[in-house]
Amino acid sequence: MSLYQTAPAIQRRQTPTNCAALLHLLETSSHLASLVKVIELGAHLGTQWIFSDSHLPSILDLIINIQEFHFPASVFGIIDQASVSPIGRAFMSVFRRSSLKSIAFSNQRPVPDQTIRNLLLCVGPGVDQMSYNGVSLTLRKCSNPEVPIPVDVLTLRMHEDILGYEYLLILASPNTFCLTHLTNLHLICRNLHELGAHREFLRTTDLSLRHLKFDYTANSPDEAASASPDTFLNLMRLSLLKSLDIHCDLSSLQLHLSNHFLHLLSQSLQTLPFASPIDFICLRLHRFRGPTSRPAQGDVFDPSPWVAIAHCFDRPDLASLREISFKVDIPDNNTPDNSPMFALRTQVKNTLETALKRDVAIVPPGWVHLSIVKDPYLGSDKLPAISSLSL
Numbered sequence: 001m002s003l004y005q006t007a008p009a010i011q012r013r014q015t016p017t018n019c020a021a022l023l024h025l026l027e028t029s030s031h032l033a034s035l036v037k038v039i040e041l042g043a044h045l046g047t048q049w050i051f052s053d054s055h056l057p058s059i060l061d062l063i064i065n066i067q068e069f070h071f072p073a074s075v076f077g078i079i080d081q082a083s084v085s086p087i088g089r090a091f092m093s094v095f096r097r098s099s100l101k102s103i104a105f106s107n108q109r110p111v112p113d114q115t116i117r118n119l120l121l122c123v124g125p126g127v128d129q130m131s132y133n134g135v136s137l138t139l140r141k142c143s144n145p146e147v148p149i150p151v152d153v154l155t156l157r158m159h160e161d162i163l164g165y166e167y168l169l170i171l172a173s174p175n176t177f178c179l180t181h182l183t184n185l186h187l188i189c190r191n192l193h194e195l196g197a198h199r200e201f202l203r204t205t206d207l208s209l210r211h212l213k214f215d216y217t218a219n220s221p222d223e224a225a226s227a228s229p230d231t232f233l234n235l236m237r238l239s240l241l242k243s244l245d246i247h248c249d250l251s252s253l254q255l256h257l258s259n260h261f262l263h264l265l266s267q268s269l270q271t272l273p274f275a276s277p278i279d280f281i282c283l284r285l286h287r288f289r290g291p292t293s294r295p296a297q298g299d300v301f302d303p304s305p306w307v308a309i310a311h312c313f314d315r316p317d318l319a320s321l322r323e324i325s326f327k328v329d330i331p332d333n334n335t336p337d338n339s340p341m342f343a344l345r346t347q348v349k350n351t352l353e354t355a356l357k358r359d360v361a362i363v364p365p366g367w368v369h370l371s372i373v374k375d376p377y378l379g380s381d382k383l384p385a386i387s388s389l390s391l
Contacts, residue, residue: 019055043072057090073107102129155186243280262305269312303351310355
């Protein structure tokens, strides 16, 4: 359920009518209030209405089964007004509700660490999810204001309009969050700035990660062309990593830029530390494009990045590696056998066969799916046996 102020209400300087109507509905149909699980207070046209709307506190009091509460960070002052204002008391009541599991807030400016800490000390014991401008954390409850708050799961999705390193600075602050217990990390990025920030985060933060998921969307061909190993992921410090899941959307890139990206990906995989305990690797390349009818310069199939990625799987020191899933989406659209896409799939097939020394088969339509499951009877110096491979 979303509540926000409307433009006509601002122009007339009147209380927005949607809150009044909603309160009437909830009071006359009491069963509806118990069905509302999510509340979002909008700030599209400002936040003053949250302080001035006389109906909002009553609405919040009626939503007894709320599980997620979204609000603009600019209303943090409400916490300080909890004892003197109806809206302050209503907010505090929501924060302490046993049903509440997640809070989310956003702001155009950095929110002080102490303000975030004060908020987290106010919420009830059931709250273990917090989101701030795209930073999503799974927290352990910490009642001691002097002790950093332990974080178990973290998702970093930088907001495209604001800040960037602010997120990392907040999370790396020794006085607010403790990342030494962090086991699950999800990085989401769409440009070189975010790639660099994520790489810096992995390089400078002491982590005990077990699971890393990385989602990358190549929105700009120019940025993809200028990407280098210095801006891509470095896994060297992740000595406890058990699973690596990389999803990449390459739909905006011509083939020569996709080849460049594959080289970067193989170099990132090579940074896995020696004798890593990793046991699962998943790589997914979405919308991998073949040569066009008017190919750009260098827009031809290059087997070398595919060979490099295949060799990343063939490391004797990765004795714990049990399963590899490699999926490439090469769009089909019912193209004939002489089409560029069909030729690309055949080239990928032949290259992987040669690199892995295994027979593979092409199975339409567009997904290339390589699944390698290690045979427990093979020694650690042997390439994992392929249980199934489809192109």
